Amino acid sequence: MARKNLLKGFKKPKGITFEHSAVEPNYGKFIAYPFERGFGTTIGNTLRRVLLSSIQGYAVTAIKFTSFNEDGVPHxxxxxxxxxxxxREDISDIIAALKKLQIQMPEDAEGTNLLIECKGPGVVTGxxxxxxQxxxxxxxxxxxxxxxxxxxxxxxxxxxxRGYVPSEINxxxxxxxxxxPLDATFSPVTRVKYSIEPTRVxxxxxxxxLIIEVYTDGTIVPQNALAEAAKIAKDYFQIFINFDESLISSNDEVDEEEERIRKILNTSVEELELTVRSSNCLKNANIRTIGDLTKKSEDEIAKTRNFGKKSLQEIKEKLKEWNLSLGMTDYSILKTAIKVPEHKEEENEA
Known part of the structure; x- marks a missing residue:
């Protein structure tokens, strides 16, 4: 009896078709085939979830009003x-309107503060x-x-x-x-749906x-949103692709500890899960890794632009969870003292 290679010819798409709508400029339809049975659903569902939850965007997070009487006295x-x-409107109505603003800024911008001077009569719009910028x-x-x-x-x-941040956090x-403070919905993707149709090869x-339909608020085009979602998913899958390479093979306990410490100090500060405001301040100060952060003193951190006492306290508490602190110069003590939060250690060692 002839032996067959059942894995030969494993099908995957060679490209993707993009259909743009002249009527709806913020809508895009993407078609890709063929996928082996079941892969369309797996990939479609993954991309949909990432599109709705993880694409970056801008939103108003806080406001402050000062009124002036006839004599110019502020209140x-x-x-x-x-x-x-x-x-005419209540402040709650103004807040509801501000949440609907569709804001676009340069890619390298972390945010900004604006001062708008208003004198009546008239209508203030977006x-x-x-x-x-x-x-x-x-x-x-x-x-x-x-x-x-x-x-x-x-x-x-x-x-x-990214995603939704309630006013209590801000x-x-x-x-x-x-x-x-305001509730903030950062996602520029307003709606995503996907469907699977059978196809012949x-x-x-x-x-x-696989058919994916993406709707945005106009601050990002659908094709860029889908590409960003795919990159995010790829980054997560990458740890499974390079699983063997990321394991520490040395049996020397001292070398293992040094390697472990090196990895932790080279870990991105994003792993501290700081609020958007604190993260943006660190980026502005070019602090990218936990090692960069722990070398800074409290005074140096406090001098960072837009950095307040609450942000400083948050960073100290987050570092404490890792048994780290600001102003560290000697890391040798970490060989015995360091303890990473359980879920973080799993990520670093995966």
Whole structure:
């Protein structure tokens, strides 16, 4: 009886088809085939989840209002429940409008703070927030309406982030009185759906055709969003591809400890799971690894632009979880003292 190679001809797509809609510029349809049966669902579901949860975007995370009376005397609005003099809408309505802003900034921008001066009468729209490095896609979005006597300043904080961050988290890092934290939805991807259709290759008709439809808010084009999602998924799968290479093969206990310490100090500060604000401050200071961070003193960290006491406290607490601290110069003691949070150690040793 002739022996057959059942693995020969394992099918995978040679390319992908992109269908753009002139009617919906923020919509893209992607078609790829053939996949072996079941692979279409596996890949489609993975990409959908990453697209909805992990694509970076910009959002308003905090605001502060100051009103001025006829004599120019300032009054700081203390909470979202206080009424803005000379403004038709409640602050809660203004917040709801700010959450709808579609914000685009250069790729290397971590965020910014804007000061908008408003005098009535008139309507303030999203266009009022535009600057050289800040583009508002929905410029005509109405934020609030001013009466004749309205005279106020609005400070808006814009941050780069992923997914959804509730106002309770943003509130922990507010240091100025009168600043109101906002819920922030950073994802520029508004909707994703995928479907699987059977397709024929040769005599077989049980291959998968994967169809992915991506809708964005206009701050990123669908094809770039899908490419970014695929790169994120690839980075996670990479640890399984290089599994054997990442294991420490030496049987020398001292060498193992030194290698382990080296890996931890070379670990990205992103593994500390800091808030967006603290992460952005470290990036601005060019602090990329845990080793870079632990070499800095408290005074050096505190001098970083936009870095406050709460951010400093957060970093100290996160380092403590790793049995590390700021201002370290001698790492030899870590051979016996170091202890990484369990889930982090698994990631570093995987």
């Amino acid at each position: 700081l609005i203390s909470s979202e429940y206080e009424q803005l003099p000379g403004v 266009a009022a927030l535009e600057r050289d 800040v583009e508002i896609i929905n410029k005509d979005l109405v934020l609030f309406t001013m009466m004749d006597d309205a005279n106020l300043e609005m400070e808006v904080q814009i941050d780069l982030g 509130e922990k890092y507010i240091e100025e009185i009168g600043t109101i 040769g005599y077989r008709s049980d291959y998968d055709k």
